[in-house]
Amino acid sequence: xxxxxxxxxxxxxxxxxxxxxxxxxxxxxxxxxxxxxxxxxxxxxxxxxxxxxxxxxxxxxxxxxxxxxxxxxxxxxxxxxxxxxxxxxxxxxxxxxxxxxxxxxxxxxxxxx
Amino acid sequence: xxxxxxxxxxxxxxxxxxxxxxxxxxxxxxxxxxxxxxxxxxxxxxxxxxxxxxxxxxxxxxxxxxxxxxxxxxxxxxxxxxxxxxxxxxxxxxxxxxxxxxxxxxxxxxxxxxxxxxxxxxxxxxxxxxxxxxxxxxxxx
Numbered sequence: 001x002x003x004x005x006x007x008x009x010x011x012x013x014x015x016x017x018x019x020x021x022x023x024x025x026x027x028x029x030x031x032x033x034x035x036x037x038x039x040x041x042x043x044x045x046x047x048x049x050x051x052x053x054x055x056x057x058x059x060x061x062x063x064x065x066x067x068x069x070x071x072x073x074x075x076x077x078x079x080x081x082x083x084x085x086x087x088x089x090x091x092x093x094x095x096x097x098x099x100x101x102x103x104x105x106x107x108x109x110x111x112x113x
Numbered sequence: 114x115x116x117x118x119x120x121x122x123x124x125x126x127x128x129x130x131x132x133x134x135x136x137x138x139x140x141x142x143x144x145x146x147x148x149x150x151x152x153x154x155x156x157x158x159x160x161x162x163x164x165x166x167x168x169x170x171x172x173x174x175x176x177x178x179x180x181x182x183x184x185x186x187x188x189x190x191x192x193x194x195x196x197x198x199x200x201x202x203x204x205x206x207x208x209x210x211x212x213x214x215x216x217x218x219x220x221x222x223x224x225x226x227x228x229x230x231x232x233x234x235x236x237x238x239x240x241x242x243x244x245x246x247x248x249x250x251x252x253x254x
Contacts, residue, residue: 066213
């Protein structure tokens, strides 16, 4: 798995490439911890190259969701494949998390809020 | 079609396990969605066996047996851990909103396994703990 991190207009962009499982999710967890410790809570995740996610990967997102909201931020996903979306769906998370089609839509959520 | 996979007891082996499963399911008549869900359920069970059943002890090995037929697939994994039935039930039945509120990272794997598979049983045999997961196809379902 590879992570590409950049901050644009106070929004943290995370591009995840590869497979997010019990082994690789530790690295992603560190990124979230670092961001939240610096009170950066506007986060957009590009899933275009994310080919697989296990419960450990889901757990990273969910475990930080409350802190993100408490800091007034949001976590938005875009470019999610049908396969990855179906895993969110199995857990009933697709209606509880912001998942949009394109980057512009994701950015618009922050501009409007 | 029976097959066994034995590999090192480390989360680093999970990618290899998924790659093995992708090849194993490649020529079957399962849909992409069925293949993806089975790989996810097996990945979750193997991760549990590595982390909870064997404390990620890379000096050990973990093993699974798969018996795949037209009507069903049966997966048996040894040293799965998670033997406390009440704890298993608690994890499976926990509302996802509570998982978020309690900032939990774990526990979602069992939820996925029970959602995907038709039968999940835990048992002991010759002093070893096992998990058996079954997915039924067609009229068997």
